[in-house]
Every structure is written in C-alpha cells, then in structure tokens.
Amino acid sequence: MRLGGGVTTIRQFLDADLVDTMHVAVSPVKLGSGLRLWESRDELLDRFHLEVVPSPSGVTHHLFWRK
Secondary structure, three states: OOOOHHHHHHHHHHOOOOOEEEEEEEOOOOOOOOOOOOOOOOOOOOOEEEEEEEEEOOHHHHHHHHO
C-alpha cells in the first residue's frame, strides 16, 4: 500500500506504527514555513534502518525500512 498525504497524515501512520518502508525525497529548496516530517531523521532509527542516497540533481533520497 502507498501512503499519500501531507506531514500530518504520514506522522499519524508513523505514530500508529503502521509504516514498514518509506522513501522520502528531500530537495534543497526552501519553500517557506510548514510542518516538518521529523526534527531529525535520527528519531526514526530506533524502528527503522536508513540508507541515504544523494543524486546528481541535488535531491537526497532517504530510504527507511523496518528493523
């Protein structure tokens, strides 16, 4: 199943422990203020493995999968 939505929706699924894998693409562009998915990606490392993959375009892919 794919989960779409904003930060609030994704945080609800993470808080309910219903996420097994997650791919987050982070762009180096600041578009103003808004909600953060996390304060630090490290806060998810107690439940998830993490691989960070940079791309030549400047986008960084954060791949999480359940431990």
